[in-house]
Amino acid sequence: MTKILTCALAGASLLMTACASTENDPYSFNNGWRHAKVLEVGVTRTAERVVRKDCREELAPDLLHARYAVVSYSFGGRSTLRAKQIVAVPSDLVLTVGDQVDINIVDCSQPVRLHNAAQSSDEDAFTANRQAVLDQIVAPYSTGVAR
Template sequence: MKALIGPGLALVVAGGLTGCAAAVVYEDKYAQGDGWRKGTVVEIGLGKELQRPSFYDCRDETVGEASNVTYVTIAFKRNGHPYARTARLPAEPKLQVGDKVYVNFRDCTAAIPKRSS
């Protein structure tokens, strides 16, 4: 029985399958594989006052703190789909609605650094 694909075509197919596996790292420290994404601050406010739904929500309502703590909601894309992360507003850097940041959707305690570009 004859082979359906030649060795040259097999290399092209194998290269195409592994070509998408390149690691994405923002600013040499925020790896996509670790949960980091580019995001935009879309809302800042007290926990119970935030209006935008958040798929990844870090508000701690079990201890009743969500109403007195200031949170930030960040919109980002994951696998091409829009998501949002709500987490405690860090003291530094000072964030405002519209700021471009990095967000880690896997870690509620991760910093929220501003993007340089």
């Protein structure tokens, strides 16, 4: 009975932790972040594209973004609907055509970031948080109990 109660409490805690952590995520869908695919890197100031948003128009020309990229992301809840956006690429980020990135479709001043790096850091934080919650739940029951 104690094991069932412990498992139920651990499961409920994990669900509550997961739901709470998504609301505080600064890179969430609600904050304008989308997964995108790089179509072209090094777009010049004179390049003209059919894009939904062109961040070159919003960013000051004196910023340190000498490079831009054309990216494609899904919108409208369907993976087949794609929009293009021209985004600034930070000077320390190496991008190639086909890379998976995270972009902010609302705020052009937010830097593009590689999707894998962002995902792994988010997963590491979630795993550490989950383990801490489990340790707190199981600790009172694990002391002095024979296994």
